[in-house]
Amino acid sequence: MEGWQPKAFISEEIEVEFAVPPALSKRPPAPAAIVWRGQRYQVERLLAQWQDFERKGDMARNMQPAHLKTAAARGSWGVGRFYFRLQTGKQQAFDVYYDRAPEDAGDRAGHWYVWRSLQPG
Numbered sequence: 001m002e003g004w005q006p007k008a009f010i011s012e013e014i015e016v017e018f019a020v021p022p023a024l025s026k027r028p029p030a031p032a033a034i035v036w037r038g039q040r041y042q043v044e045r046l047l048a049q050w051q052d053f054e055r056k057g058d059m060a061r062n063m064q065p066a067h068l069k070t071a072a073a074r075g076s077w078g079v080g081r082f083y084f085r086l087q088t089g090k091q092q093a094f095d096v097y098y099d100r101a102p103e104d105a106g107d108r109a110g111h112w113y114v115w116r117s118l119q120p121g
Helices: 063-072
Strands: 005-017 033-036 039-042 044-052 081-089 092-099 110-121
Touching: 005 092, 033 092, 033 110, 039 081
Parallel strands: none
Antiparallel strands: 005 033, 005 110, 033 039, 044 081, 081 092, 092 110
């Protein structure tokens, strides 16, 4: 993930567009474009991707260690994030993530966020 450094922490919900809709909504691929603050950013290149299925706080304490290790490796329902570093211009990139956690019983889909903007460095 070299070549880019954080410019600004944002942490705002965004909309995403896909070239092909994801086969599994809870395991999405990198988006083809993001829409943030009403502006559309076309993804020119996927620079990196990673995931974090670690349970935190009470969610970590209420599992047996063997189950916790398995859940951290492959995830469990509603836990985890998929991160993508996306280049949207020659001098512009963003780290975005899909958070699998549901908001409530009526909103189980998870949400996309722009985590931070990046600059060359």
